Amino acid sequence: MEQTNSFLLVLAVVVAANVALLSADTTRVKVDVYYEHLCPDSIRWISDQLGPSYDALRDIIDIDFIPFGKSVSINNGESFECQHGPLECEGNRIQSCVLNYIPEQDRQVSYVVCQMNFNADPRGYECAFRSGVNLISAQACVEGDLGRQLQLQAERRTQLIAPSFVPTIVFNGQFDQSLQDRSLNDFLGVMCELSNNAIAAC
Numbered sequence: 001m002e003q004t005n006s007f008l009l010v011l012a013v014v015v016a017a018n019v020a021l022l023s024a025d026t027t028r029v030k031v032d033v034y035y036e037h038l039c040p041d042s043i044r045w046i047s048d049q050l051g052p053s054y055d056a057l058r059d060i061i062d063i064d065f066i067p068f069g070k071s072v073s074i075n076n077g078e079s080f081e082c083q084h085g086p087l088e089c090e091g092n093r094i095q096s097c098v099l100n101y102i103p104e105q106d107r108q109v110s111y112v113v114c115q116m117n118f119n120a121d122p123r124g125y126e127c128a129f130r131s132g133v134n135l136i137s138a139q140a141c142v143e144g145d146l147g148r149q150l151q152l153q154a155e156r157r158t159q160l161i162a163p164s165f166v167p168t169i170v171f172n173g174q175f176d177q178s179l180q181d182r183s184l185n186d187f188l189g190v191m192c193e194l195s196n197n198a199i200a201a202c
Contacts, residue, residue: 036069037091046116049187056201068154096150097141
């Protein structure tokens with residue numbers, strides 16, 4: 001009886017290990033995108049890398065957008081200075097507010113891909129409208145304290161990464177320069193590698 005119990009215990013451990021291994025094979029990849037509203041490199045990456053590959057990746061990606069980049073706050077968010085001027089500061093704030101009102105990842109990606117386009121309305125409300133966000137609520141956020149707080153939160157998160165280049169793409173919470181460099185031109189390939197080729201597009 002004791003031998004049978006020992007065998008069953010060993011069998012249970014082996015099964016648990018195999019289940020864990022199989023689960024690891026299809027791990028979702030967390031992707032944090034640190035970018036700026038009017039940054040040409042951010043626009044190109046979202047238009048050329050994220051946008052075209054997202055449909056293939058949607059089942060393995062958890063994406064978070066942080067629109068701040070190399071901006072800085074002044075007097076606890078009384079104002080902000082941005083790399084590409086005041087219109088970018090306004091755009092970062094609008095994007096923070098609009099994203100705050102979009103809970104679903106698919107709609108968030110659709111909004112950001114729409115907005116981060118060289119031909120997009122630079123103020124950002126056309127794409128917000130297309131995303132189904134209530135523009136009155138979004139405008140109230142932009143003009144009120146919530147917009148300031150969202151940008152201060154984006155600043156705190158960005159400072160933890162201290163990006164030297166925008167956009168900066170962080171995978172699974174850890175900045176890796178090699179993955180960053182490769183993802184700028186082969187985001188799909190990096191995602192395939194990190195997910196153990198879990199999707200057909202790999």
